[in-house]
Amino acid sequence: MTKKAQHIITFLFLVAIVLFVGIKLFDELNTLPLQIENAMTIAVFVLMVSFLVLHIAHTRRAAEIAKAFQQVDVLKQEFIAMAGSEMRTPITNIRAYVELLRTSGGELTQEQKDLARKIENASGNLKDLVSDMVESTELERDSITFEYTDFDIETLVSEVVEAFTPIAREKGLQVSKEGLKELVVHSDRVKVRRALVNLVSNAIKYTPKGSVIVSYLEEGDHVEIHVRDSGIGISEEDLKKLFQKFYRIKSKETETIPGTGLGLWLTRAIIRKLGGNVEVISTKGVGTTFIISLPVTRPAT
Ligand SMILES: Nc1ncnc2c1ncn2[C@@H]1O[C@H](COP(=O)(O)OP(=O)(O)OP(=O)(O)O)[C@@H](O)[C@H]1O
Ligand SMILES: [Mg+2]
Numbered sequence: 322m323t324k325k326a327q328h329i330i331t332f333l334f335l336v337a338i339v340l341f342v343g344i345k346l347f348d349e350l351n352t353l354p355l356q357i358e359n360a361m362t363i364a365v366f367v368l369m370v371s372f373l374v375l376h377i378a379h380t381r382r383a384a385e386i387a388k389a390f391q392q393v394d395v396l397k398q399e400f401i402a403m404a405g406s407e408m409r410t411p412i413t414n415i416r417a418y419v420e421l422l423r424t425s426g427g428e429l430t431q432e433q434k435d436l437a438r439k440i441e442n443a444s445g446n447l448k449d450l451v452s453d454m455v456e457s458t459e460l461e462r463d464s465i466t467f468e469y470t471d472f473d474i475e476t477l478v479s480e481v482v483e484a485f486t487p488i489a490r491e492k493g494l495q496v497s498k499e500g501l502k503e504l505v506v507h508s509d510r511v512k513v514r515r516a517l518v519n520l521v522s523n524a525i526k527y528t529p530k531g532s533v534i535v536s537y538l539e540e541g542d543h544v545e546i547h548v549r550d551s552g553i554g555i556s557e558e559d560l561k562k563l564f565q566k567f568y569r570i571k572s573k574e575t576e577t578i579p580g581t582g583l584g585l586w587l588t589r590a591i592i593r594k595l596g597g598n599v600e601v602i603s604t605k606g607v608g609t610t611f612i613i614s615l616p617v618t619r620p621a622t
Contacts, residue, residue, distance in 0.1 A: 327375055334368040341365050398458040405455035412451065415444045442488070452515070453583045457566075460590050467509040467595065469619050474504040474537050474544055481517050482535055489525050489533065496525070499536035504544050506617050512591050513615065516599070519584045520548040520611045526578055527609070528552030542617050543597070549610040555603040563601060564589050588613075596620025 341361060419440045423429070429437065459465040482498045489496040506513075517535075524533040531551030538545050553574045555563065562568050569575070569582040589599040596616045603609035 327379070330368070330371060330375060334372045337361075337365045337368050394461075398462055401454050401458045405451050405458075408451050409448070412444055412448045416441065416448070419444070449518075450581065453581070453587055456591070457583060457587055460587070460594075465591070465594065467512065469507055470510055471505050471507050472510045474506060474546065475500060475502060477510065477514055477517065478535050478537055478546065481514065481521055484518075485521050485525060485533075492525065492528075493530065494525060494528055495532040496521070497532065497534055499534055500538070504537060504539060506544055506615060507619050508595050508615055512595065513613075516588045516592050516613055517546060517548070519588045520599075520613070523584060524548050524550035524552065524609070524611075526580070527575070529574075531608070539617075540614070543614050544617060546613040546615070547610055548612075549608065551608040554605040554607050554609055555601070556605045560601060560603060564599075 419437050423434070423437045423441075456465065478498050478500070482496055485496050521533065521535060528550045529552065533548065533550045536547045536549070538547075553572075555570065559570045563570075564585050566586040567582040568586070569580060585599075592599050592613055592615065596619075597614045600612045600614070601609060602612070
């Protein structure tokens with residue numbers, strides 16, 4: 322039965338009820354011949370039953386479809402988890418061999434060094450993509466695990482800024498850190514580092530000229546890490562949807578920049594699991610600041 326047919330039957334059913342109740346109300350039914358009254362009662366009854374049967378069938382079908390979708394979702398999650406862990410080993414090997422080539426493979430020409438750097442960057446991007454995919458399914462299945470340790474935010478920020486300096490320099494951008502104070506937090510260092518890497522990588526990606534500055538400060542029982550750029554900025558309309566899964570802003574400035582739109586969704590979901598949050602302030606054409614706020618101590622679960 323098509324949707325259109327269902328609508329027609331529902332409509333007829335409603336019309337019949339209205340007629341029936343209307344006639345009853347105006348007490349005109351008594352004036353009609355008995356056969357017409359009976360015919361109308363039977364018609365309403367038949368329509369009512371068919372409506373009920375249709376409704377039950379429709380609900381059953383919807384439940385079946387929902388169940389099938391759930392099964393497909395579980396299969397998809399299992400496949401990504403399995404494929405992700407299978408992909409991690411060869412990517413790690415590629416990165417280790419390139420590192421070996423660069424450090425102990427004898428004298429390399431400038432061209433060979435550049436090629437080695439490109440392989441390193443591309444395999445790094447691939448590693449991040451696989452990690453994003455695996456982590457997003459772990460979040461969906463609620464099977465993500467955290468390892469809490471004490472670590473210093475200043476050291477972490479320095480490490481990330483240093484790692485991005487060559488890439489930024491290639492683009493003619495300046496990446497710097499503000500702050501010298503040691504700030505120890507109890508959280509998951511690897512996860513916080515990935516969140517910060519996502520934000521700094523975005524800041525560089527979406528800044529054609531100028532600078533990216535990473536700073537941090539203590540705010541009561543939280544620390545805040547700010548990633549500020551002088552990039553393309555984000556409109557108010559896009560800000561509302563920015564943290565949605567797979568959301569990417571479509572504009573002239575972003576059309577050639579690759580990405581999946583998973584980074585921000587993942588970053589905020591993970592930081593929230595750690596008891597913190599990620600927020601954004603931006604002005605189109607001026608720049609953007611992302612703020613990671615993280616509790617200093619482990620949050621109560
Ligand atoms: N610092 C920024 N300045 C301007 N726009 C940004 C900035 N960071 C993110 N965006 C916009 O938000 C969108 C979503 O970012 P997100 O990091 O989730 O995905 P992505 O960078 O497109 O891909 P990936 O998943 O590989 O990180 C981007 O496509 C971009 O349009
Ligand atoms: Mg990104």
